[in-house]
Amino acid sequence: MAKRLVIDPITRIEGHLRIEVELDDTNTIRDAWSSITLWRGIETILKGRDPRDAGLIVQRFCGVCTYVHYEASIMACEDAFGVKPPPNARLIRNLTQGIWFLGDHIMHFYHLHGLDWVDIVSALKANPRSAVDLAKSVHPNPWNCSETHYKAVQDRLARFVKSGRLGPFANAYWGNPSYKLPPEANLVIASHYLDALQVSKTAAAAQAIFGGKNPHPQHLVVGGVTCVLDVLNPSRLGEFLYRSKEVNDFVERALIPDVVLAAKYYKDEGLAGVGGGVKNYLCVGGFPLDDEGKTFLFPRGFVKNRNLVKALPIDEAKITEEALHSWYQDDKPQHPYEGTTIPKYTGYDQEGRLKGNEKYTWCKAPRYEGEPCEVGPLARMIVGYAAGDKKIKALIEGTLKATGLPATALFSTLGRTAARAIETKLVGDQIETWVNELVANIKKGDVRTWTPCDVPKEGQGRGMTEPPRGSLSHWIRIKDHKIANYQAIVPSTWNCSPRDKSNKRGPYEESLIGTRLAKADQPLEILRTIHSFDPCMACAVHVIDPGGKIHQFRVA
């Protein structure tokens, strides 16, 4: 007899997510549904406003992947206005996005995802001296590594446990057999969990040098950036560089070794392809390396059916969204420019569960060529690898060699987590290059930070970028100098997508199929896979052209 397991709230994510799975007698997942349980309707709010204001508003889609929607919206406007920002602005945008890439991925690995791999209570049993040896086996000079420090961390954790008030560590799954790290590895990574809090703050502060603050920086305008005082001030550039190096140092000496360490013990899961999910990967191109938008640090492309040797070019006309299983009217697939969506909430069934065969989420189902696609670090690394990008290929091959895993192990929960660490290094290594480019450009006498422009009477445009969580595209239509239509297809819409008309599951759902739970009442394995996507729900839920009053829709 199949049993239904409901996990709500999924914690350690942005926003509100519910996962329901069906387990068979061996506690193996046979079917899965992911549902977003909050709708805010920000695109409805945008209608009729000044297009230049959209960036600041859509930035509030999400406070975790802050900045990225701001940038995508500004890019969509630039496309619609027909304006190109000057080189300094492109570099500042790459730097602000890049530094938070590091901060965000660090925060994700340790604070949002780490506790799925690391058993905090087991760390109390570790021998601090052996922990030092273990840390040194994966890096010659590990971050904050000493017997006394590890001992202090243990004492601090012990105090927590002894007080009986575990705070965020309470009621978790400690001791679950699915935790595979030895106590020493748990201690090393737990110590970095605490250190990472400081490091991600440093990254946030670095972003704020240009952005004014983090979360929600405020330094972009259509046509360029506003932080001209900081751009032209060598000491500010120095402060930025100093902080970015500190963060990058943590990536080199803590993040990468910790992921390699985890991979050693969770190797079997990678080999078995646990959490692999859908077989198509999409990347819309991230971090432009030239002012024409031709070359990217993350190459643009589509990989079909896990073909690691060929990345196909993207045809934007093939992107659709449908709402057959989403709480909106209009079930047919629509291109983002043309979409019309009206909320149609039908609620849960009588037992308070999702109606899996009907509508069951506020998330729509984006498809490329009618196929569900995974987006995010794994997709970027796979597309880059398939496209033959030299830097990406070298990094992936190096990591596979260090862990002794074949390339096929990438298609798993572990692979997704490893891909995130790999690209953190790729971006981290690039930051100094961009600072140098900026300095060289200013030295040439180019101090432009803004290209003059004005709102056109009519127009449409799209902005595409690759924030930490995956492919992001914003689509805007302007009429009478005002926003007529706005839509965002965000990374989590792709990944958290429900089923479509051909009954193909979305990436979260597909990735859970076949996973076996060690304990049916502890959804640890589910959390591990779902978190590996770095879910971010608030931004995944949106609407275009409501066209009707919402309160008139009744709950079925």
Next chain:
Amino acid sequence: MVGKHYRRLLEQCKIRMDRFEKEYPAPREDFQALLKERGVSRRDFLKWTSFMTAALMLPPIFKPMVTRAAENFSRLPVVWLHFAECTGCSEAFLRSSYPNVDDILLETISLEYHETIMAAAGDQAEKCLEDCIHHFPGKYVCVIEGAIPQGLNGQFMRLGPKGETGVQIGKKVTSKAAATICIGSCAIWGGIPSARPNPTDAVGVSKALGISTVNIAGCPPNTVNFTGTLLYFIMFGAMPPLDGQGRPIWAYGKRVHDFCERRPHYDAGEFVEQWGDEGARRGWCLYKVGCKGPYTFANCPHLRFNDHISWPVMAGHGCIGCTESGFWDTMAPYEKPIHEATFGGGERTVDKIGTVLTVATVAGVAAHGVLSAMRHGRTDKKDGTTTGAGKE
């Protein structure tokens, strides 16, 4: 000379702290040891104490009390609820790094329930929440981030294993809380989801639940304003004096325009006319490109953000007035000055408008804020709970 009023207040504070130390669970963390571990010297800590005492508008005799409150900070159980929000306020709180003592305080805060960072999920997460309500009734502080959508009978948002709405969860948790703090614009007055045309009929917590709340305004707010308010609560068992909008006066009592570093340029008539122009390179006033500092009450220019590194006006972008109610509608468009017609005439009247706002705020304060703090102090004695003061 310290006035009689303050000496009496100090006595009250001492009584409260004694009671707090007796009635609340033991500190989860050794604060002084952590300071040492982080390399915060005694001198730095004393500097922070003076800063915080002054920021809270208290005379120096309260410094030992601020220290004591900081040492006892991790005794206070906190439940943090997420409604219709973007998690930006939580993130601001996790990334705060100024002043460094605040930083440590926030790391030691005893979060019994916070969805963004807790290890447990689903039923186990729910249990954390229930445990806290059960073990610390009338003692914990409820922090709410995000608005409550009222459309569809609140079902635009359903949370937890039982699929409860914001109102259901909010009532359950706030009814047993010692005080409810709204963090960020959404929880206070609906924020972004409530911007025109408010598709989900989102409102602030105070309106949805019919309770009074303490409002830490901003999108996201400066975390120091949050820490300070919690310290004040630990010291006095009541929330600090509030303005007419429920914002602590110590943090939101001054107008951005009045202590902005670009103010001299405003007075000299030197304005940025368009982005990246000569004026922008010289750091001139941003009023003409839409700065809403003249209409906004907040301490951003003073505290700045992220390790005191910058704030929006320093980054060359105007203030968008994010600490003011309904700013997504009232302050738009953000790149233009508020239309002349709105306030009856050009930038010359900016100061006049500011003065009017100030007078209104001060009047609200006099009539309500300070009194309500005292009133709630008494409530505290009577039944052991206080709901904090707020807009009525």
